[in-house]
Amino acid sequence: MDIASETSSTQKKIINAAIKVFSEKGFEGATTSEIAQEAGVAEGTIFRHFGTKKGILHGILVSAVTSFQKPQFMVSLAEVIEKGDAHSLIHMIKEQLEAIEKQLPLLKMLFYEAQFHTEVQEIIMEKIARPILDLLSQSIGKQKDMQKFRCLDTNLMAVSLISSLWGYVVWKQIAPEQETIDEEEALTQLMDIWLKGVEVNPYNS
Amino acid sequence: MDIASETSSTQKKIINAAIKVFSEKGFEGATTSEIAQEAGVAEGTIFRHFGTKKGILHGILVSAVTSFQKPQFMVSLAEVIEKGDAHSLIHMIKEQLEAIEKQLPLLKMLFYEAQFHTEVQEIIMEKIARPILDLLSQSIGKQKDMQKFRCLDTNLMAVSLISSLWGYVVWKQIAPEQETIDEEEALTQLMDIWLKGVEVNPYNS
């Protein structure tokens, strides 16, 4: 029995509709009536399942966390760090980028609303941010132990990596017109900058 | 007679109140009545000056853009890139960090709302994002010409730099408890990662 089966079909419809509407309009900008319409259910049905509007947000988060459990590309990211070769990761990211970009508005909304809803912030921290950081930190730590990476603050290195990637994706979406270079090439360069930045320079040790 | 004097005292009061309330509650979450109260004016007065709630946002943006004209630390950032020495910049950022962090919620709100209000997005792009990118790109370009920086995509390098700094500041605010290292040290390491990442390695050419 998998987790998803605990969520009824109606709930799924509502969650999906809410993801769409929240992504487009933001949490405050969305209306329960529009979500209901998008989900093809009555407005009252939403409240039967989630109690309040905030409850829907919570529901999305839980659902997201569940499916975020093992973000394949994060695992790969860790591998990249350990192998020092970005090739496979880039390939993977590239393949998943469309999905990521689709989720971007939702993630932005979630991070933004986290400011105003403590519980949202806590869930994001515990279930998303921390695991990712931990995963990366672990890999980075290994490299540091093996003296392949310089002796910098582990957390900082992880933040730097994530920020770069996040920044690239956001920027790509905000200013899509100026795609001077190919996406694969861009990701390669980005990873390369970071790797070169943290690697121990053999001639400087 | 300075530019600021074009903005009446009442308008300033409202702008400041709005910055505070918008920062705390977000644009949609804020109410004009609360802004009025915070500003110590009647609610009607707000609409006398800004017409609509969105008009207040616009007013904030204009005011922000005006005072953002020459962000000292950005100029320094350019210098750093050209000198390859982060020392002075880090010192400056460190000193301005309190101010930046105070503005952070506002900036986050502005960037977030840009999604929903085209004009906000345009102003931010034209007046804030583009100038910064251009400034950095210019400095980076010089270094590339002098073969001090590797031949990577200029925009990408700039995005990578900005993202790292932004990511650090945001992370610091979200997870303030785990300050394992000193702020100055953190910034130094961050800049160092980026610089090492983009510099031409003499032994690798």
Added chain:
Amino acid sequence: MDIASETSSTQKKIINAAIKVFSEKGFEGATTSEIAQEAGVAEGTIFRHFGTKKGILHGILVSAVTSFQKPQFMVSLAEVIEKGDAHSLIHMIKEQLEAIEKQLPLLKMLFYEAQFHTEVQEIIMEKIARPILDLLSQSIGKQKDMQKFRCLDTNLMAVSLISSLWGYVVWKQIAPEQETIDEEEALTQLMDIWLKGVEVNPYNS
């Protein structure tokens, strides 16, 4: 199943309340809150059904037009014209006068607001004014063909007739104190003036 049943009971309550309040205070002078109170529903309910305040006006108009479909006294008016005998019409008008006078403020408001709301004007013209004029013009035309009425402009004759009646009703309401003559007598004289005014005088042909 009659047409009226398409309008829910709540809508009917609101329409009736709105008719009353609009009649007393005019469209702009009326408040949705007062209409809600008069209708015994929550203010939000009004907007659930009519969307905007103007929507209520539209609703009234539609409802009025529906019930105005076959104004019995207009049919009689046509008969009078054709028979040249006002007796039956006067009797009918007299009986319906109370109803007409009750509707008078609403009609006045509707005609007045037509100036400011194009759609109201169009509906009134198409559904009320034109049908009445057409009906009368037709009857008048027949009489002209039979050489019972003089060869004057048909529309003008109709306007003259309607205006006299309308003027009498309005005047009666404005200056009710000076009822020197009986209502039936008044209407008889009014119709008589018009009939004599338009009839072919046998001795003058």
Added chain:
Amino acid sequence: MDIASETSSTQKKIINAAIKVFSEKGFEGATTSEIAQEAGVAEGTIFRHFGTKKGILHGILVSAVTSFQKPQFMVSLAEVIEKGDAHSLIHMIKEQLEAIEKQLPLLKMLFYEAQFHTEVQEIIMEKIARPILDLLSQSIGKQKDMQKFRCLDTNLMAVSLISSLWGYVVWKQIAPEQETIDEEEALTQLMDIWLKGVEVNPYNS
């Protein structure tokens, strides 16, 4: 010293502006701010002169009554009745019709608002309606005495006459497209209907 001189130039400007704005938007639909702008004075100035918005309406009425004192065409109307010849009146009305039509929206507004403001109603009744009715009644009375007009209710005859003319002017404005006949001809026919309607028929006495 004429009456008009009691009204300052500023007051006149405001009155004229108010007439324009009230005519276009109605009393409730007009704003004091728009009137001030139209008059080229500050909003406060209006209240210095007229106290309240209703005060402006009152001011208009007083001004209108003053200039309405001797409505030339009414005097002519009386003459027409006495002479039984509409020629000169029609000529005059025709000439004044443009002015009348310009005033029509104001008059409609005044009559409409009279419903809601007792004092407005009283002034209109005392200063406009009654004098006109009296003038006409007097002329009609004379004709009745001379057995030229039938022995109908004098007031009713007057109302019938006024209503026809008013109805024609209003109709002309509402449905301007269908001018089948010339204006002069229309007025002639209208007066003719009424005159024939009230005259004693020599062969029927």
Added chain:
DNA sequence: TATGAATGAGTCTTCATTCAT
């Protein structure tokens, strides 16, 4: 006397939430 910025009560309208069916 004229001004116009400030006021705040009042308006229309929205929308999360409830509950009888």
Added chain:
DNA sequence: CATGAATGAAGACTCATTCAT
């Protein structure tokens, strides 16, 4: 369980009126 009509508190916005300059 699902529905959707009804709710009413709260929000953005308007505008006649006041008053210090």
